[in-house]
Amino acid sequence: MVLVNHDPFALWSASLGRLHSSADRVFRELFPEAMRPAGPRVNLSASDDVVELVAEVPGYAPESLHVRVEEDRLVLEGGAEESAEEGSDAPPRRARFRRAFRLPFAVDAERIEAHLRHGILRVTAPRLAQTAPRSIPVRTEPN
Amino acid sequence: MQNGQLSKGTDSDAPTARIAPRQVLREAVDGFELELELPGVAPESVTLDVEDRVLRLEASPSTEPSAEGLRPLLREFAPTGFAARWRLAKDVDEERIETRYRAGVLTIRLPRREPERRSIPILET
Numbered sequence: 001m002v003l004v005n006h007d008p009f010a011l012w013s014a015s016l017g018r019l020h021s022s023a024d025r026v027f028r029e030l031f032p033e034a035m036r037p038a039g040p041r042v043n044l045s046a047s048d049d050v051v052e053l054v055a056e057v058p059g060y061a062p063e064s065l066h067v068r069v070e071e072d073r074l075v076l077e078g079g080a081e082e083s084a085e086e087g088s089d090a091p092p093r094r095a096r097f098r099r100a101f102r103l104p105f106a107v108d109a110e111r112i113e114a115h116l117r118h119g120i121l122r123v124t125a126p127r128l129a130q131t132a133p134r135s136i137p138v139r140t141e142p143n
Numbered sequence: 144m145q146n147g148q149l150s151k152g153t154d155s156d157a158p159t160a161r162i163a164p165r166q167v168l169r170e171a172v173d174g175f176e177l178e179l180e181l182p183g184v185a186p187e188s189v190t191l192d193v194e195d196r197v198l199r200l201e202a203s204p205s206t207e208p209s210a211e212g213l214r215p216l217l218r219e220f221a222p223t224g225f226a227a228r229w230r231l232a233k234d235v236d237e238e239r240i241e242t243r244y245r246a247g248v249l250t251i252r253l254p255r256r257e258p259e260r261r262s263i264p265i266l267e268t
Contacts, residue, residue, distance in 0.1 A: 046214060047211065118247045120247065
């Protein structure tokens with residue numbers, strides 16, 4: 001005789017998931033799923049001399065994430081890179097995404113740093129060093 | 144992993160909000176695989192235990208230092224902890240549950256118990 005287990009996992013976690021914490025609820029209201037751009041959730045912040053981008057990218061390998069500057073935007077792309085060999089510990093490939101963020105000031109693309117830890121990507125982009133103030137000579141027209 | 148140990152107190156003194164993680168459940172012939180997204184959580188901050196056939200997960204986020212004087216420009220998430228429970232199927236072998244963690248993703252393998260074979264003696268009367 002075969003006993004079929006129809007519902008192996010009573011959906012406790014689904015109901016638990018609806019008891020969202022207040023913090024999460026606030027974020028959900030501010031950024032409803034439909035309004036949110038495709039791709040990971042991010043926090044973007046800036047000081048006077050650095051821009052910091054923090055993105056939730058669980059499961060993405062470092063080589064599948066790309067950060068670059070395109071004009072006045074910081075662009076984050078990820079996904080679609082095949083994980084290593086079969087049977088490796090790599091989780092299944094992750095969805096491809098692209099997000100772009102307008103920068104509050106010009107950044108030094110050569111000095112951008114990106115660190116991935118526990119599925120959180122943290123990008124710091126230092127402000128482009130100001131070029132020496134250029135004084136514009138005022139010339140008098142010869143009479 | 145701690146089997147059969149429920150750490151008391153973690154619910155009440157939880158410093159951060161806890162939500163259910165995004166999850167994918169796959170079923171194979173020999174068991175189940177539960178994949179959980181736990182961004183920002185170090186593997187050592189995850190507690191997983193089983194009691195009365197209920198698998199329970201709790202995880203706290205690790206905080207990373209940010210540069211000083213940052214002003215938020217866009218804020219889509221806050222560091223969160225995670226909590227969830229699953230009632231295990233009767234045929235899941237609790238003793239052989241395995242986990243692996245990689246890049247903020249925790250994969251829990253829940254193997255099915257080997258079917259018990261019992262030979263029934265044929266009695267001649």
